Amino acid sequence: MGIEQKAGDLGAVTMRLEQAVNWARTYAMWPMLFGLACCAIEMMAGQAAKHDMSRFGMELMRATPRQSDLMIISGRVTRKMAPVLRLLYDQMPDPKWVVSMGDCASCGGIFNNYAIVQGVDEIMPVDVYVAGCPPRPEALVHGILTLHEKVRGEKIKTWA
Amino acid sequence: MLDQSEFAFNELRHLVTDRAIEGETMLLNMGPQHPSTHGVLRLLLELDGEVVVNCFPDIGFLHTGIEKNMEAKSYEKAAVMTDRLDYLNNLGNNLVYCMAIEKLAELDVPIRAQAIRVILTELQRIASHLVWLGTHTLDLAAISMFWYTFRERELILDINEMVSGQRMMTTYFRPGGLWRDVPVEFEDAVRDFIRIFPKRITEYEAMLNENPIFLERTKGIGVIKPEDAIHWGVTGPMLRASGVDFDLRKVDPYMGYEQYEFDVPTHTDSDTYARYLVRVEEMRQSLRIVEQALDKLPYGPVRSNNRKYVPPPRSELGTSMEAVIHHFKLWTDGFEMPEGSVYAAAESPRGVLGVYLESDGSTKPHRVHWRTPSFDNLQMLPVLAKGHLVADLVALVGTTDFVLGDIDR
Amino acid sequence: MENELQNIVSVLVERFDVEPKEFRGQTSLIVSPEKIFEVCQSLRDEHGFTWLEVLTAVDYWPQQEPRFHVIYFLYSIDKSMRMGLRVPLPSVSPTLPTLVELFANANWRERELWDMFGIHFDGHPDLRRILMPHDWQGHPLRKDYPLGYEEVQFTFNAEEIDRDKPYAKE
Ligand code: SF4
Numbered sequence: 017m018g019i020e021q022k023a024g025d026l027g028a029v030t031m032r033l034e035q036a037v038n039w040a041r042t043y044a045m046w047p048m049l050f051g052l053a054c055c056a057i058e059m060m061a062g063q064a065a066k067h068d069m070s071r072f073g074m075e076l077m078r079a080t081p082r083q084s085d086l087m088i089i090s091g092r093v094t095r096k097m098a099p100v101l102r103l104l105y106d107q108m109p110d111p112k113w114v115v116s117m118g119d120c121a122s123c124g125g126i127f128n129n130y131a132i133v134q135g136v137d138e139i140m141p142v143d144v145y146v147a148g149c150p151p152r153p154e155a156l157v158h159g160i161l162t163l164h165e166k167v168r169g170e171k172i173k174t175w176a
Numbered sequence: 177m178l179d180q181s182e183f184a185f186n187e188l189r190h191l192v193t194d195r196a197i198e199g200e201t202m203l204l205n206m207g208p209q210h211p212s213t214h215g216v217l218r219l220l221l222e223l224d225g226e227v228v229v230n231c232f233p234d235i236g237f238l239h240t241g242i243e244k245n246m247e248a249k250s251y252e253k254a255a256v257m258t259d260r261l262d263y264l265n266n267l268g269n270n271l272v273y274c275m276a277i278e279k280l281a282e283l284d285v286p287i288r289a290q291a292i293r294v295i296l297t298e299l300q301r302i303a304s305h306l307v308w309l310g311t312h313t314l315d316l317a318a319i320s321m322f323w324y325t326f327r328e329r330e331l332i333l334d335i336n337e338m339v340s341g342q343r344m345m346t347t348y349f350r351p352g353g354l355w356r357d358v359p360v361e362f363e364d365a366v367r368d369f370i371r372i373f374p375k376r377i378t379e380y381e382a383m384l385n386e387n388p389i390f391l392e393r394t395k396g397i398g399v400i401k402p403e404d405a406i407h408w409g410v411t412g413p414m415l416r417a418s419g420v421d422f423d424l425r426k427v428d429p430y431m432g433y434e435q436y437e438f439d440v441p442t443h444t445d446s447d448t449y450a451r452y453l454v455r456v457e458e459m460r461q462s463l464r465i466v467e468q469a470l471d472k473l474p475y476g477p478v479r480s481n482n483r484k485y486v487p488p489p490r491s492e493l494g495t496s497m498e499a500v501i502h503h504f505k506l507w508t509d510g511f512e513m514p515e516g517s518v519y520a521a522a523e524s525p526r527g528v529l530g531v532y533l534e535s536d537g538s539t540k541p542h543r544v545h546w547r548t549p550s551f552d553n554l555q556m557l558p559v560l561a562k563g564h565l566v567a568d569l570v571a572l573v574g575t576t577d578f579v580l581g582d583i584d585r
Numbered sequence: 586m587e588n589e590l591q592n593i594v595s596v597l598v599e600r601f602d603v604e605p606k607e608f609r610g611q612t613s614l615i616v617s618p619e620k621i622f623e624v625c626q627s628l629r630d631e632h633g634f635t636w637l638e639v640l641t642a643v644d645y646w647p648q649q650e651p652r653f654h655v656i657y658f659l660y661s662i663d664k665s666m667r668m669g670l671r672v673p674l675p676s677v678s679p680t681l682p683t684l685v686e687l688f689a690n691a692n693w694r695e696r697e698l699w700d701m702f703g704i705h706f707d708g709h710p711d712l713r714r715i716l717m718p719h720d721w722q723g724h725p726l727r728k729d730y731p732l733g734y735e736e737v738q739f740t741f742n743a744e745e746i747d748r749d750k751p752y753a754k755e
Contacts, residue, residue: 064326130733409690
């Protein structure tokens with residue numbers, strides 16, 4: 017701490033690079049504008065006036081995977097959609113995170129049948145699972161904050 | 177393995193014009209991940225410059241197998257799946273499914289339950305139209321509408337949560353009535369909504385009706401002639417905006433809709449703007465129905481007393497062994513339905529939503545088919561899109577107001 | 586109104602030798618596969634049933650003959666009447682004539698039946714799979730097609746299932 021008090025007048029801040037980068041990544045996380053099913057409506061509600069996810073540095077939803085670093089899988093993933101989803105995931109630049117929103121995306125939910133992929137973790141690595149059918153916007157926000165925590169704890173050597 | 181684009185071309189070779197094969201026109205893939213397709217719809221476009229020559233929707237990216245999965249569950253448990261079909265009209269789906277069961281089993285629904293069903297489905301209709309209005313105008317560059325409409329939608333979701341404990345997937349309507357009676361605060365909450373909402377509609381209209389960009393992008397776009405609309409099986413506001421006065425709530429009333437006074441808004445311009453006007457007016461009419469239903473909300477039971485299909489109330493479980501056995505039986509095995517098949521239909525925010533239910537006398541449905549309005553409405557899209565610009569296609573997709581869960585089931 | 590429906594039914598019975606049925610206030614006719622096009626044409630042009638409301642099928646497997654029933658509901662918007670048609674089809678190569686010329690929305694609905702039940706429609710302009718991926722095997726809504734149940738994880742078998750679960754890599 018000591019040096020900051022001395023150097024404060026100079027407008028300089030000292031911190032570890034790890035911390036600085038993680039901090040920056042946390043508060044400018046751009047999710048992909050992309051809805052799959054019912055959960056997407058709750059995600060939209062999360063973006064809208066009452067819950068307002070932009071409080072967490074994510075007001076910008078990007079429609080293209082190339083500009084986004086967070087993928088919110090909001091809804092059930094079908095066998096027809098799975099290759100598309102994986103393609104989108106592969107197109108996202110590193111570092112990237114995946115939040116699986118809702119029971120369907122996390123484990124197949126109530127649809128244990130031929131058409132639904134039983135958990136999106138079969139096709140891409142997932143960082144945070146949010147439970148609920150659909151999760152309330154608050155739950156989604158909690159999921160995002162959990163992800164922030166995870167990102168803040170990342171180590172230099174695991175950076176992609 | 178074929179590359180995606182190559183495959184797309186081979187798949188559609190017999191559909192596109194010769195000019196595309198010679199390379200004169202361009203084939204463009206829109207979706208399944210595209211912000212303005214409202215979900216996971218894939219549109220293959222054949223473009224001449226910016227003009228759409230051909231448009232081929234490719235659906236099924238959200239095919240959930242609900243129809244098949246319902247066959248594997250007992251009647252009451254299958255109701256949970258119905259919410260997830262058309263996820264903007266959850267209570268409406270419950271309603272139609274319950275109506276089909278009630279028709280097949282000849283089960284009565286108490287009048288209080290009927291009135292509450294009407295109130296909640298009409299609120300749901302408003303909520304659905306609000307989502308439509310928000311996203312449709314969002315696509316047409318009027319982004320602020322989105323914040324307003326979702327604000328009002330929260331009020332309706334709060335009411336849903338109050339009665340059932342869930343915001344969206346309520347499964348509140350059960351065969352023979354409701355899950356349980358509404359709480360006492362229900363009436364005040366709905367009255368509040370009735371008081372607030374008309375002003376908000378006026379607000380929306382002030383923002384849109386004279387907005388030159390909105391008018392420019394909606395007027396004269398996607399005109400549907402009434403005979404075409406019927407030929408293509410289009411229903412709901414799309415049909416009514418073409419001047420056909422057809423609303424199942426009027427022509428074939430269910431749940432006591434005949435007691436309420438309301439108009440069926442129609443329009444003769446048949447374009448995107450007319451459809452906007454019809455939907456906004458429908459919100460007003462729904463509010464009228466809600467108000468009337470609330471005014472004469474009768475007292476009484478909310479679930480049928482037919483013990484063959486309806487489990488005994490909780491209060492009996494503590495005192496009667498038979499009730500416990502009965503309750504157990506109904507929740508593990510489910511009830512047996514008479515053999516036969518019925519079709520029940522109701523007016524959803526998007527059009528005629530129907531259920532074809534066939535029973536083989538066991539506790540599980542033999543076949544459930546959902547006749548979903550979006551499926552037919554979307555079929556009309558290629559016809560509408562022809563000759564319009566790509567930017568207008570976005571308006572057309574919005575005005576069709578489909579829900580992919582409803583199409584793919 | 587009821588009388589009118591009765592009249593139409595009796596006309597059709599005479600002309601096409603269909604078998605009327607009544608259940609829960611719903612009239613339906615059992616039509617043979619060869620006549621379905623004419624029956625629909627007559628209903629549409631002569632009796633005003635201009636809207637094809639439902640087109641679906643039911644599988645009665647393991648019963649073989651008839652294995653499928655294809656179900657049509659036609660609606661008359663002017664008279665607010667609904668008419669159901671049922672067409673029995675055999676298990677081996679079930680085929681029907683297409684109705685796309687009469688009702689444009691039959692197009693996708695017939696594709697759906699092809700996709701889900703494997704019922705072939707003669708003369709259909711574009712009979713491809715519609716809901717399932719183009720390379721899918723089988724017809725999911727047939728009764729002999731498994732639901733595709735995946736075992737549910739509980740504490741006692743969680744590890745065992747977890748071992749076989751195809752987790753994705755980066
Ligand atoms: S978890 Fe529930 S709300 Fe979310 S997509 Fe699945 S069914 Fe819909």
